[in-house]
Each structure stands twice: as structure tokens, then as C-alpha cells.
Amino acid sequence: GENVEQHPSTLSVQEGDSAVIKCTYSDSASNYFPWYKQELGKRPQLIIDIRSNVGEKKDQRIAVTLNKTAKHFSLHITETQPEDSAVYFCAAKTAGNEKLTFGTGTRLTIIP
Amino acid sequence: DGGITQSPKYLFRKEGQNVTLSCEQNLNHDAMYWYRQDPGQGLRLIYYSQIVNDFQKGDIAEGYSVSREKKESFPLTVTSAQKNPTAFYLCASSFRTGNYGYTFGSGTRLTVV
Numbered sequence: 324g325e326n327v328e329q330h331p332s333t334l335s336v337q338e339g340d341s342a343v344i345k346c347t348y349s350d351s352a353s354n355y356f357p358w359y360k361q362e363l364g365k366r367p368q369l370i371i372d373i374r375s376n377v378g379e380k381k382d383q384r385i386a387v388t389l390n391k392t393a394k395h396f397s398l399h400i401t402e403t404q405p406e407d408s409a410v411y412f413c414a415a416k417t418a419g420n421e422k423l424t425f426g427t428g429t430r431l432t433i434i435p
Numbered sequence: 436d437g438g439i440t441q442s443p444k445y446l447f448r449k450e451g452q453n454v455t456l457s458c459e460q461n462l463n464h465d466a467m468y469w470y471r472q473d474p475g476q477g478l479r480l481i482y483y484s485q486i487v488n489d490f491q492k493g494d495i496a497e498g499y500s501v502s503r504e505k506k507e508s509f510p511l512t513v514t515s516a517q518k519n520p521t522a523f524y525l526c527a528s529s530f531r532t533g534n535y536g537y538t539f540g541s542g543t544r545l546t547v548v
Binding site: 354356357359364365366367368372374389399404416421422423425426427428430 | 466468475476477478479480483485520523525529532534535536538539540541542
């Protein structure tokens, strides 16, 4: 089955700087890669996703890049703000399998 | 709650009791999922269901049971066989086909007393 590894597990960034979280996946048939943000005690919420026919997608300060050859994808947050502090999860879905496989999460802390 | 409702928000269980967590969605999603999250940990899949009257075990199904009698509902029972049930339980739903993410409920925090 699919295996998703996520790094780093914790990340501290000065407010205004950029943050990058990386994930690798094992199944070359995976074709959908969402990212979720979970604030303390709250539910995970989808913040951005990318499909395998696209190399990069941006939404204001958030971007995701996908390298199918290397089987890795990354979340980029620019001009970080205190409200970006949360746990971020990456995930991958394999074609023909409805389940998402989640990474282990990255706790992002923005230092004011 | 964005179309998927979990209840109760907080639940206390005595030793040896079974408790049932409710999950209802009005998003017309085919598939529903239950995850367990321990403090500072990731999401572990308990059970999932892709169609009514059918469900599959996830990675940590022991001590849990589910039913899927209606498309909108996927209740989770935490049985007395689950020896360490204290955790945050998240329900999610999605369309069965196509590349779409999950919509999560707001969670139930279960504590053994």
C-alpha cells in the first residue's frame, strides 16, 4: 500500500519568513495530494490540493509543488503570520483507491 | 460544521462500558471514515465505508465497531475491548470517485473515567 513520509515533524519560523514542509510517497500510481491544517483542538481543514497533471498550484500565500519523478511534494507558506501556527498534514490518494494516506504531521510555530 | 456533524463533543466512559459516537453528513458523500488522534500524534484509520451496508477495517480496528445503514450516518462504537480509548475521534466523508479531499467533522473527545 501507499506510504507517506513527512518532514520535519516540528518547524519554528520567524514571523514574515517562509516555511516549507516536505512529503514523499511510495506509490507511483498516486494522483491526488491534499494538505490539511489542524489548529489545536479543532478538525483538520483542507487548505490546498494538487493533482498529478499539475506541477505547482498557488493560493495567495500558500503554494504546493509536485515532483512526480522523485515522488515528493511540498507545501510552501510565504510571509508567515501567527495564525499560520498549527499542525499540517500531507496526504496522497492512489488511483482506484478512495482512501487517503496521511503523513505524520508537522507542527509549525510562528515566532512573533 | 460544514455539512458533517459529530456528537457529542465530549464523552466520558466508565471502565467496561460501550459508548457510541455519532457522525452525520448532508454532503451526499458516498464514503465515510473514522480516525483516532492521540495527543501530538497523527491520524490513525479505524474503519471506513465506501457504500451503504459495507465497511472495512482500518489500521487500528480492534475494540471498535461500526455500522452503515444509511448513506448519511456512520456511527462508531467504542467497546469495552478497547483498553485505551481516551483520544480525539474524527469522522470524515468524501465522494467515492474522483480526486477530492475529505471533509472532517469537529471531533469527539472521549475520556475514560
